[in-house]
Amino acid sequence: MQKTTNSYGRIYDVVKHIPEGKVMTYGQVARIANVATPRVVGFALHVNPDEQHIPCHRVVFADGSLTQGYAFGGEGVQKERLLKEGVVFTQKGKVDLENSLCRTLSNS
């Protein structure tokens, strides 16, 4: 596993491994995927070659806010999707990182 495909392959693998009801920040994914900067993560998800198998909606900002600028299928759909998965949101419209942030994958 974790074959050294490209940095992208690692990103997709990590994102696909995000458990339901949990979310990860771009920086977190970048760190676990051994990617240089979170920008590459965002870029990788942007190309999104397997959107049906890559839950990019489970990837959020470090603040817990959702993707600004572009949605994978509509505006606000991401939030609806996360809510349906069991992710908790705050009154501020952000993800409750205290409860939904996946840190179990933190690879030392």
Add this chain to the structure above:
DNA sequence: CTCTTGACCATGT
């Protein structure tokens, strides 16, 4: 090879 842009993050004002 060089320049620009990009689904970010942290800091400063």
Add this chain to the structure above:
DNA sequence: AACATGGCCAAGA
């Protein structure tokens, strides 16, 4: 608290 700037790395033209 909100807005603006800098820095990081990679891919496209």
